Amino acid sequence: xxxxxxxxxxxxxxxxxxxxxxxxxxxxxxxxxxxxxxxxxxxxxxxxxxxxxxxxxxxxxxxxxxxxxxxxxxxxxxxxxxxxxxxxxxxxxxxxxxxxxxxxxxxxxxxxxxxxxxxxxxxxxxxxxxxxxxxxxxxxxxxxxxxxxxxxxxxxxxxxxxxxxxxxxxxxxxxxxxxxxxxxxxxxxxxxxxxxxxxxxxxxxxxxxxxxxxxxxxxxxxxxxxxxxxxxxxxxxxxxxxxxxxxxxxxxxxxxxxxxxxxxxxxxxxxxxxxxxxxxxxxxxxxxxxxxxxxxxxxxxxxxxxxxxxxxxxxxxxxxxxxxxxxxxxxxxxxx
Numbered sequence: 001x002x003x004x005x006x007x008x009x010x011x012x013x014x015x016x017x018x019x020x021x022x023x024x025x026x027x028x029x030x031x032x033x034x035x036x037x038x039x040x041x042x043x044x045x046x047x048x049x050x051x052x053x054x055x056x057x058x059x060x061x062x063x064x065x066x067x068x069x070x071x072x073x074x075x076x077x078x079x080x081x082x083x084x085x086x087x088x089x090x091x092x093x094x095x096x097x098x099x100x101x102x103x104x105x106x107x108x109x110x111x112x113x114x115x116x117x118x119x120x121x122x123x124x125x126x127x128x129x130x131x132x133x134x135x136x137x138x139x140x141x142x143x144x145x146x147x148x149x150x151x152x153x154x155x156x157x158x159x160x161x162x163x164x165x166x167x168x169x170x171x172x173x174x175x176x177x178x179x180x181x182x183x184x185x186x187x188x189x190x191x192x193x194x195x196x197x198x199x200x201x202x203x204x205x206x207x208x209x210x211x212x213x214x215x216x217x218x219x220x221x222x223x224x225x226x227x228x229x230x231x232x233x234x235x236x237x238x239x240x241x242x243x244x245x246x247x248x249x250x251x252x253x254x255x256x257x258x259x260x261x262x263x264x265x266x267x268x269x270x271x272x273x274x275x276x277x278x279x280x281x282x283x284x285x286x287x288x289x290x291x292x293x294x295x296x297x298x299x300x301x302x303x304x305x306x307x308x309x310x311x312x313x314x315x316x317x318x319x320x321x322x323x324x325x326x327x328x329x330x331x332x333x334x335x336x
Contacts, residue, residue: 111241113143114229117301124167125305133167137174140301143230144178149185153177172306179302185228186299187310190292191319193221198285198320202278214284221288222295229299245294282320289315 068090076083117139124132141157144150157177164170197217201210222241290312297303 110230111226111299114226114299114301117143118303121171121302125171128167130165130167130170133170134161137161137170140174140178143301144182149181150178153181168305171302175302175304175306179300180307182228183296183300183307183310186225186292186296187315187318189221189224189228190289190296190310190315193217193292194285194289194316194319197288198281200281201284202281210280210284214288218288218291221292225292225295225299229296229301241295241298244298245291282316285319286312286316289319 072083072086072090075086117136120132120136123129124136137157141154144154154177157174160173160177161170164173197210197214200213204210204213222245226241293310293312293315296310
């Protein structure tokens with residue numbers, strides 16, 4: 001008995017679906033993934049985590065010290081010459097560790113000095129204490145006395161400070177004459193970091209390259225900002241300052257994509273005209289600029305009162321000039 005070959009079932013549809021008429025799959029809006037991961041890397045630790053890190057560090061240091069002592073004493077018992085060489089190398093390593101610790105402590109002391117000056121200025125403005133304001137400005141002139149960037153402003157301040165008899169006016173004069181050139185250098189540093197993060201995110205397709213670039217650029221930017229304002233933070237000081245910056249941003253909600261600038265970039269016409277990768281670069285650059293401005297607030301010895309605080313939108317516009325067509329950096333339609 002032979003089986004009849006089966007034929008395919010064909011259905012004639014009246015309305016055939018045209019694949020070309022299907023709507024395109026929308027690209028997800030950029031969320032600044034690199035900067036958000038960098039923020040999570042610098043998130044402040046809990047007290048339990050800090051205690052655990054201290055305990056493990058202390059145990060590791062103690063075990064390493066005992067192992068080094070046993071190694072040197074055992075080598076001295078076997079061979080006196082090799083033992084003395086090992087002892088000299090151990091002494092050099094201990095001396096280097098002490099010098100590094102002193103440098104890190106000095107960096108923390110410089111950052112603490114900037115915090116103290118900022119707190120003193122707020123108290124002097126609140127209480128209108130002219131004597132405290134004069135002591136504060138004397139500390140500022142001593143801090144920036146050897147800086148070539150502030151030489152001209154320092155001479156102008158020295159000529160005019162004797163005529164000022166009001167605490168607010170004296171602090172405003174110090175802010176405009178002493179900190180204006182430093183603010184220009186700080187803004188240029190923030191713009192450079194935002195430009196670098198945006199460019200690498202948009203052009204480098206490697207996985208986690210944008211995250212590494214964002215973290216490295218933010219660390220270097222914060223370190224440079226501290227040096228500009230006189231902090232000269234070390235390696236640990238830069239990490240601590242980065243954690244303070246992100247803690248401040250997260251606490252105030254400024255790191256979330258709710259800012260008017262980030263909203264215009266994420267929801268404006270830019271994403272409909274440019275690739276998602278480029279839009280992600282613009283968002284990461286904008287968040288880097290926001291982090292830099294927050295770092296300026298923490299490193300500046302005087303708060304912004306007499307001079308205008310740099311805006312995020314203006315900083316991003318200058319940073320992305322040439323990378324984004326004019327009018328698109330802020331999410332504007334170039335045809336409007």
